[in-house]
Amino acid sequence: MIITGKYPELRLRRTRQYDWSRRLVKENSLSANDLVQPIFLVDGKNKKIPVKSMPNVFRYSIDRISQEVDKSVSNKIPMISLFPFTNHKLKNNLGTEALNENNLVCKAIKLIKKRYKNSIGIMCDVALDPYTSHGHDGIINENKILNDETVEILIKQSLLQAEMGCDVIAPSDMMDGRIGKIRKALDKNNFKDVQILSYAIKYASNFYGPFRDAVGSKKNLKGDKKTYQMDYNNHSEAIREVALDIKEGADMVMVKPGMPYLDIIKEVKENFKLPVLAYQVSGEYSIISNAINKKLINRDAIIEILTAFKRAGASAIITYFANQIAKDLK
Ligand code: PBG
Numbered sequence: 001m002i003i004t005g006k007y008p009e010l011r012l013r014r015t016r017q018y019d020w021s022r023r024l025v026k027e028n029s030l031s032a033n034d035l036v037q038p039i040f041l042v043d044g045k046n047k048k049i050p051v052k053s054m055p056n057v058f059r060y061s062i063d064r065i066s067q068e069v070d071k072s073v074s075n076k077i078p079m080i081s082l083f084p085f086t087n088h089k090l091k092n093n094l095g096t097e098a099l100n101e102n103n104l105v106c107k108a109i110k111l112i113k114k115r116y117k118n119s120i121g122i123m124c125d126v127a128l129d130p131y132t133s134h135g136h137d138g139i140i141n142e143n144k145i146l147n148d149e150t151v152e153i154l155i156k157q158s159l160l161q162a163e164m165g166c167d168v169i170a171p172s173d174m175m176d177g178r179i180g181k182i183r184k185a186l187d188k189n190n191f192k193d194v195q196i197l198s199y200a201i202k203y204a205s206n207f208y209g210p211f212r213d214a215v216g217s218k219k220n221l222k223g224d225k226k227t228y229q230m231d232y233n234n235h236s237e238a239i240r241e242v243a244l245d246i247k248e249g250a251d252m253v254m255v256k257p258g259m260p261y262l263d264i265i266k267e268v269k270e271n272f273k274l275p276v277l278a279y280q281v282s283g284e285y286s287i288i289s290n291a292i293n294k295k296l297i298n299r300d301a302i303i304e305i306l307t308a309f310k311r312a313g314a315s316a317i318i319t320y321f322a323n324q325i326a327k328d329l330k
Contacts, residue, residue, distance in 0.1 A: 028310045030303060032329050036123065036277070037072045037322035038081045039065060040214050041104040053210035054282060055289040057320055059085050062107050068323060069112055072120060075326035079121035079168065081318060082108050085216045086130050094139055095128035098157045106164045113165035123197060124166045126158050126182070127173035135212070135221030137173040137228065145228055151178045158182045162191040170254070172199040174228040180248030197277060198250035201238045201264060204229035207257045207283030214282065238264050242272055250274075252315070257281040259305060262312040269313030278314040280306070285320040303328065 004010060015025045040059040042049055047061035060068060072080055084104040090097045097103050109122055127137040128150065134140060138150030150173065158169045169186070171178050179198050186194050204226045212218035230237060242253050253272075255265045256279035269276050288305065291297045302321050309317045319325075 028307055030307045030310055030329060032076045032322075032326040033078055034306070034310060034314075034316050035077050035322035035326060036079045036081055036316055036318040037068065037077050038083060038318060038320055039068050039108075040083050040085055041065065041108050042085045043087055043104065051210070051214040053213045054286050054320065055293060056324065057214065057285075059214065062104065062111060065108055065112070066115065069116060069120065071323045072326075073116060075323065075330075077120070077322055077326055078316070079123050080112075081123040081125070081170070083125060083211075083215055084130050085214065088216070091131055091133045091220070093133055095131035095153070097131040098128055098153065099160060101160060101164075106160065109161065109164040109166050121167045122165070123168035123170050124161045126154050126161070126169055126171040126178075128153065128157075129173075129217050129221075130215045132217075133220060135217040137225065138175060143223075147175050147177070147228075150175050151181055154178050155181055155185045159185055159189055159191070162186055162189070162194045166194070168195045168197050168252075170197040170199060172202060172254075172256075174199065174202050174225075174230070177248070179245045179250050183249035195251045196249060197252045197254060198245040199256055199279075200242045200245040200250065200253040201261075201268070202229050202254070202256045203232045203261065205232065205257050205260075205281065205283075207260075207281045209283055210286045211282035232260075235264065235267070239267065239271060242268050246272060246274065252277055254279055254318075255314075257284060258309060258317065258319075259284055262308060265309065265312040265314050275315040276313060278309040278312075278317045280309070280317055280319040280321070282320065288321075299328075 015021050042059035042061055044061045045063055048064055049059045051057045082105050086097055105124055112122055129135055129137045136145055138145040245253060252275040254277045255261050258278045258280040265276055265278055292299055302325050306317055
């Protein structure tokens with residue numbers, strides 16, 4: 001404990017008196033550099049389709065993604081994250097569309113890399129749920145999500161994304177052992193500079209609903225994801241997950257969801273001193289957006305919440321508010 005003095009000589013309100021002195025002692029300052037913008041992709045031409053459960057969020061056809069990427073680049077947002085809404089006809093038990101080099105994600109990576117070079121980073125989820133007919137992140141046998149068999153497919157998905165030009169591979173599937181195997185495969189195939197952002201701590205959460213709607217896996221999903229995503233009662237287990245992934249070669253780790261897990265972000269940062277990203281997920285986004293739209297809270301609440309992630313120790317936040325809020329941060 002640091003002893004700072006006592007009242008009445010000490011008055012903490014002195015430094016709060018003026019805007020300039022509040023700025024002077026400010027400990028955290030959110031900027032566009034702290035944000036990652038997710039983009040949903042959809043088949044077709046000239047499409048911009050609203051996601052019903054997420055106000056102001058759209059699915060873009062490839063020919064229109066520049067609209068979002070332009071905004072991110074000009075706002076100095078360092079990275080975007082791509083998520084596909086896959087046509088139901090292309091989904092099957094094994095999620096084979098994940099390995100199609102002409103799938104939406106592959107086409108988007110190629111276009112963005114060509115047009116924007118390295119002015120913005122591209123991050124892609126590695127998991128099968130946008131592509132499987134059952135909506136799970138892995139393949140299934142007799143109601144069981146198979147770990148090792150799934151990892152073999154995820155390796156191929158990672159290599160394909162790397163080949164297209166993806167900068168940051170982000171396994172979000174929660175299978176055991178996948179970070180090490182993906183790292184080895186990337187290195188062996190000359191992708192030693194491709195980064196891995198592990199969704200090391202992903203809780204089986206009730207806050208993913210609107211996202212599953214956005215990628216069209218909501219109606220497909222049978223059961224829940226509790227046999228692979230983490231139990232939200234647990235804390236020590238989160239530390240073990242991160243320790244393992246660091247050993248296996250993760251460059252950065254993610255904590256997901258965001259706001260209900262600030263304790264975990266802080267703990268991981270303090271223990272491991274590596275870049276920790278927070279994911280403010282779809283359910284959090286929709287709750288806040290709806291409350292703003294109903295005028296229950298004002299828009300500055302977005303910055304307040306995003307700053308909380310910084311205070312907890314996050315290096316960056318994946319948020320559907322990124323492009324909407326970046327201008328206000330200038
Ligand atoms: C899929 C994935 C999910 C999210 C990101 N990647 C959903 C899930 O695990 O069911 C959720 C993101 C959000 O809710 O914003 N592996």
